[in-house]
Amino acid sequence: MAKTDHTEKLLDYMIELNHNQDLLDKHNADPGGTAKAYGLSPGDVHMISKGQYDEIKARLEAHQVAKVEFIITFHSED
Amino acid sequence: MSQSKKGSFIAVGTGINVASHITASAQKHIQNADIVFAAQSCSVGMRLIQSLNANVFNLGELYEEGKSRVLTYRQMVEHIVKAVQEGKRVCGAFYGHPGVFVYAAHRAIKQLQQQGFTASMVPGISAEDCVMADLGFDPGNNGLQAIEVTQFLFFKHSINPHHLLIIWQFGLTGDFNFDTLETEKYSDGLAILRDELLAYYPCDHEVILYEAPTLIIEQPRIERMKLNDIEHCKPTVISTLVIPSIGMPEYDHKVMAKFGINAKQLEHNLDGLLED
Numbered sequence: 001m002a003k004t005d006h007t008e009k010l011l012d013y014m015i016e017l018n019h020n021q022d023l024l025d026k027h028n029a030d031p032g033g034t035a036k037a038y039g040l041s042p043g044d045v046h047m048i049s050k051g052q053y054d055e056i057k058a059r060l061e062a063h064q065v066a067k068v069e070f071i072i073t074f075h076s077e078d
Numbered sequence: 079m080s081q082s083k084k085g086s087f088i089a090v091g092t093g094i095n096v097a098s099h100i101t102a103s104a105q106k107h108i109q110n111a112d113i114v115f116a117a118q119s120c121s122v123g124m125r126l127i128q129s130l131n132a133n134v135f136n137l138g139e140l141y142e143e144g145k146s147r148v149l150t151y152r153q154m155v156e157h158i159v160k161a162v163q164e165g166k167r168v169c170g171a172f173y174g175h176p177g178v179f180v181y182a183a184h185r186a187i188k189q190l191q192q193q194g195f196t197a198s199m200v201p202g203i204s205a206e207d208c209v210m211a212d213l214g215f216d217p218g219n220n221g222l223q224a225i226e227v228t229q230f231l232f233f234k235h236s237i238n239p240h241h242l243l244i245i246w247q248f249g250l251t252g253d254f255n256f257d258t259l260e261t262e263k264y265s266d267g268l269a270i271l272r273d274e275l276l277a278y279y280p281c282d283h284e285v286i287l288y289e290a291p292t293l294i295i296e297q298p299r300i301e302r303m304k305l306n307d308i309e310h311c312k313p314t315v316i317s318t319l320v321i322p323s324i325g326m327p328e329y330d331h332k333v334m335a336k337f338g339i340n341a342k343q344l345e346h347n348l349d350g351l352l353e354d
Binding site: 011014015017018019024027031048053056057060061 | 095097098120121122125126129292293294295296
């Protein structure tokens, strides 16, 4: 699935929340309203307002070729 | 041995909630690299790394369903080592801590150092650090043991139930093919895990299924249950089983006497800092 402009915007939002305290404060006070004002798609605004984090992550990951779920080591020192 | 060969490797950790946890040091190394080999658990992490450096190879592309993860990890090492041998300044950006459950980072560093290249690692925030922060545990209180679930089950390890115990990746209990990420396949293994843990803990001992959040707006997944009930929980590939201590063990009076101190004096000196 190709990455869309909406996906890019959602990624931007998720990253900026970590660096922009003002945006984070607004999000915490009104997640849906803040997401809408940021320019996210109606579908993404709905997910954020409902706190549907599994769906948000699935949405973010849908376009990726592969992602690392975890890394396991079972090796001995050799 | 002189390590003056052109080409170098630095392994950095980007943390669990990458956008929040990435350190200034990791960012600097990513930015300064000729090429970044990135192993990330989510798009946000990959996106952040791509914003810091235009030349990023996604190590996740080496994974395939049904392909042994052991082979995948070896391929990761080959990619990293080859780039360094070509004279490049290489950075490996691994989510979490680059030295925790990261075969490729350790192996690449070892091989490259043996070949005379500069290769090293800087720490990052691991899921274990998130356990301490989100669940309020302090390993200084009772000590800490941490082990991956299949290692615990398939090797004759011993558990000290007086320690805080962290069992990693218990959603994949009993995985010995290393070729799938589907946790539903391993649900029968949870009953076996429970039976093994009952040798150390009472059946009603509280245990915790924990998942660290990867987005800043997300809350950690924290599900408390009795040990007897873990076969009914639904772990994912990122789930951790956290088992609190059963309490402090008895004092070792013989050893304390060698230091000229007894339990009463120690407790007085610590003034209530020792907790169960």
